[in-house]
Amino acid sequence: MTKVLDVKDLHVSFNTFNGEVQAVRGVTFDVTKGETVAIVGESGCGKSVTSQTIMRLIPNPPGFIKEGQIVFEGQDLAQYSEKQMEKVRGNDIAMIFQDPMTSLNPTMTVGRQITEGLIQHQNMSKQEAHEKAIEMLRLVGIPSPESRIKQYPHQFSGGMRQRAMIAIALACQPKLLIADEPTTALDVTIQAQIIDLMKDLQNKIDTSIILITHDLGVVADIADRVVVMYAGKVIETGKLDEIFYQPKHPYTWGLLASMPRLDQDDNTELLPIPGSPPNLLNPPPGCPFAARCPHAMKVCTEQMPETTEVSTTHQVACWLDHPLAPDVKPPAGAVRGE
Amino acid sequence: MASKENVILEVKDLKKHFHIGKQVVQAVDGVTFDVIRGETLGLVGESGCGKSTIGRTLIRLYEATSGSVKFNDQDVYKLKGKGLNQFNQKMQMIFQDPYASLNPRMKVLDIIAEGIDIHGLAKGEERRRRVVELLEVVGLNAEHADRFAHEFSGGQRQRIGIARALALEPDFIIADEPISALDVSIQAQVVNLMKKLQKERGLTYLFIAHDLSMVKYISDRIGVMYLGNLVELSDSDSLYDEPLHPYTQALLSAVPVPDPEVSRTRERIILEGDVPSPINPPSGCRFRTRCPHVMDICAQEVPEWKEARPKHWVACHLYNEDK
Numbered sequence: 001m002t003k004v005l006d007v008k009d010l011h012v013s014f015n016t017f018n019g020e021v022q023a024v025r026g027v028t029f030d031v032t033k034g035e036t037v038a039i040v041g042e043s044g045c046g047k048s049v050t051s052q053t054i055m056r057l058i059p060n061p062p063g064f065i066k067e068g069q070i071v072f073e074g075q076d077l078a079q080y081s082e083k084q085m086e087k088v089r090g091n092d093i094a095m096i097f098q099d100p101m102t103s104l105n106p107t108m109t110v111g112r113q114i115t116e117g118l119i120q121h122q123n124m125s126k127q128e129a130h131e132k133a134i135e136m137l138r139l140v141g142i143p144s145p146e147s148r149i150k151q152y153p154h155q156f157s158g159g160m161r162q163r164a165m166i167a168i169a170l171a172c173q174p175k176l177l178i179a180d181e182p183t184t185a186l187d188v189t190i191q192a193q194i195i196d197l198m199k200d201l202q203n204k205i206d207t208s209i210i211l212i213t214h215d216l217g218v219v220a221d222i223a224d225r226v227v228v229m230y231a232g233k234v235i236e237t238g239k240l241d242e243i244f245y246q247p248k249h250p251y252t253w254g255l256l257a258s259m260p261r262l263d264q265d266d267n268t269e270l271l272p273i274p275g276s277p278p279n280l281l282n283p284p285p286g287c288p289f290a291a292r293c294p295h296a297m298k299v300c301t302e303q304m305p306e307t308t309e310v311s312t313t314h315q316v317a318c319w320l321d322h323p324l325a326p327d328v329k330p331p332a333g334a335v336r337g338e
Numbered sequence: 339m340a341s342k343e344n345v346i347l348e349v350k351d352l353k354k355h356f357h358i359g360k361q362v363v364q365a366v367d368g369v370t371f372d373v374i375r376g377e378t379l380g381l382v383g384e385s386g387c388g389k390s391t392i393g394r395t396l397i398r399l400y401e402a403t404s405g406s407v408k409f410n411d412q413d414v415y416k417l418k419g420k421g422l423n424q425f426n427q428k429m430q431m432i433f434q435d436p437y438a439s440l441n442p443r444m445k446v447l448d449i450i451a452e453g454i455d456i457h458g459l460a461k462g463e464e465r466r467r468r469v470v471e472l473l474e475v476v477g478l479n480a481e482h483a484d485r486f487a488h489e490f491s492g493g494q495r496q497r498i499g500i501a502r503a504l505a506l507e508p509d510f511i512i513a514d515e516p517i518s519a520l521d522v523s524i525q526a527q528v529v530n531l532m533k534k535l536q537k538e539r540g541l542t543y544l545f546i547a548h549d550l551s552m553v554k555y556i557s558d559r560i561g562v563m564y565l566g567n568l569v570e571l572s573d574s575d576s577l578y579d580e581p582l583h584p585y586t587q588a589l590l591s592a593v594p595v596p597d598p599e600v601s602r603t604r605e606r607i608i609l610e611g612d613v614p615s616p617i618n619p620p621s622g623c624r625f626r627t628r629c630p631h632v633m634d635i636c637a638q639e640v641p642e643w644k645e646a647r648p649k650h651w652v653a654c655h656l657y658n659e660d661k
Contacts, residue, residue, distance in 0.1 A: 042521040157612045158385075187384035187548065189609045192592035196608060214522060217551075217594025220601045240598050258526035260555035262578065262593050270555065272526035276491050336597040 001032040003071075004176055004208045005054070010068035010078075012046075012053050015061060021280050023049040025232035026068070028307075031176065036202065036209040038223035040216065040255070044277055046232040047212045051178045054210075055095055056085045072176070091121040094169035098181035100161035104153040110137075110164050111149035114171050121172050136167040139204075140197060159190035166197065173205055180212045195221055216259060220244065225313075228252050231277050231288035233304075238314035244336045248316040251289045253334035271331055287319065295320060295328045346510060346542050347373040347396070352405035354388075354395045361617050365391040367566040368405070370643060373510075378536065378543040380557030380574065382550055382589070386613060387563040389546045393512045396544070397429050409510070427457060430503040434515035436495035440487035446473075446498055447483040453506045472501040476531060493524035500531065504539075512544045517552065529556055550593045554578055562586045565624040566616055568643070572650035582652040585625050623655065631656060 097103035115129035137145035254273040290300040433439035
């Protein structure tokens with residue numbers, strides 16, 4: 001399997017009046033061709049900053065890449081100039097944003113927003129781009145695209161706007177699609193439509209997808225692999241089933257156990273994770289989850305654990321995985337299928 | 339339904355229409371239900387279905403267009419003077435956005451004590467003692483009283499919102515999407531707190547949300563809304579085990595389940611299209627434009643709100659021949 005994207009030890013920080021906020025602190029993951037990788041975590045864990053850094057959308061100043069590489073098809077995007085990035089954005093890597101209400105341009109017709117990229121990147125004539133735009137709108141399931149293409153975003157409903165966003169993102173057949181919370185702003189019945197559409201389109205054009213989300217339900221539906229982030233670090237990665245059926249990190253357990261489930265007769269109490277995430281202005285020296293972790297040991301507060309391999313596809317950064325650590329079982333409700 | 343004295347809130351044919359220029363938005367259009375003392379009634383539906391409007395109309399933030407609401411056997415819309423004062427203490431609300439619903443210029447002490455001040459229940463040391471006690475009940479502490487809202491995280495702010503709602507010792511709390519602005523791990527904290535308070539103080543909740551799994555977890559009974567109408571109402575287990583209305587069936591099947599094996603095997607009903615506009619809703623059954631089981635009669639007649647199974651109410655023509 002060929003790697004489309006290889007992020008190596010990425011550090012991203014922001015300079016603020018209070019000091020340097022270390023939003024991303026050493027993130028490593030890769031994406032192979034045609035697969036969907038989900039990055040999950042709570043607000044402020046650095047998942048969106050990671051994805052925006054891949055697209056180099058972080059404004060500098062205040063944000064900057066402190067260390068690390070973003071290797072896309074053999075080239076390090078972290079070293080690219082703004083001019084070089086313009087050729088990549090929208091062409092090789094495209095992005096779908098969370099809020100379709102605010103991320104479309106209200107002063108341009110939907111058609112123009114689709115053809116913009118085609119004319120810029122693919123050297124199409126206006127006429128060709130127009131035809132391609134109609135084809136894209138039809139592909140994402142917008143009825144009567146010939147008339148819809150002349151309309152403005154405010155004439156579209158929320159679900160239709162997200163479809164239009166997907167049409168814009170996929171128009172140039174990107175090799176990598178980054179979807180940042182693509183369904184969070186949508187209602188469940190519309191969310192189901194959009195997830196189905198994304199799966200369907202992925203089969204058709206064989207794009208790799210990075211899906212950023214906090215909803216483990218969506219992850220279970222669409223992802224092949226999962227990257228769990230906490231306080232700017234990757235704490236666990238693995239195949240979908242490994243994360244849901246053999247989770248190793250107490251934070252992953254906490255996430256799974258704090259979600260209620262529709263298909264279960266639950267008189268069992270939800271197990272919340274106590275406390276809240278650390279402030280990244282001054283992150284703790286050890287494991288960032290130690291302060292909220294029920295199994296924290298002395299070493300956890302002093303030293304960040306190494307990433308160890310559970311299997312060739314499953315890695316975890318936790319001291320509990322150390323051979324000298326006590327044997328701890330995940331809480332009831334954390335492991336699926338039991 | 340349940341015996342009369344156990345009903346704390348009785349809503350009959352409630353309507354709330356908004357006038358926008360010459361157009362009329364029928365946000366809530368004829369909703370009837372009871373809330374039983376001590377229970378949690380969940381209200382679910384997609385954006386624009388009118389669930390928040392119901393909450394706000396019940397507590398008189400909006401004037402109802404028509405219909406009646408009885409709280410402890412008193413008509414809410416006819417209350418005046420002392421009766422209204424009493425009502426305002428006994429019914430309280432928790433809002434969705436803990437960032438927007440706390441005044442940034444007020445100290446937490448004054449935010450929580452606002453109701454106490456308005457109703458003149460305590461002053462000075464006693465006032466402060468009550469606030470500190472409330473802070474402790476919701477898992478904060480005395481030193482938080484002199485801070486401002488911006489110094490707290492989302493979960494903590496929602497706790498302040500809950501403390502404010504509890505300050506007047508209400509019987510009934512309307513919680514309008516109280517957890518949807520919070521992170522997953524924090525949501526469980528707040529929901530568990532609400533459950534604990536209910537047990538200790540015998541509160542009744544109207545829990546408005548769009549997250550069906552969380553609503554199932556907290557509610558005894560659930561009402562499902564679509565475009566200003568209540569389409570189904572039953573206790574939560576039978577709603578999830580045997581949903582009757584096609585909309586409820588689609589809604590339940592669309593909720594993502596955080597279990598890959600279940601996701602791969604279960605069947606989903608994917609609805610076509612979007613929710614129509616409440617300015618000009620479809621004739622007859624409002625769901626007919628998206629319904630997979632639509633019949634001729636659906637366009638002509640509004641389906642009757644009836645008890646199709648014991649304690650399981652539904653408004654759908656599919657259940658007309660039953661019984």
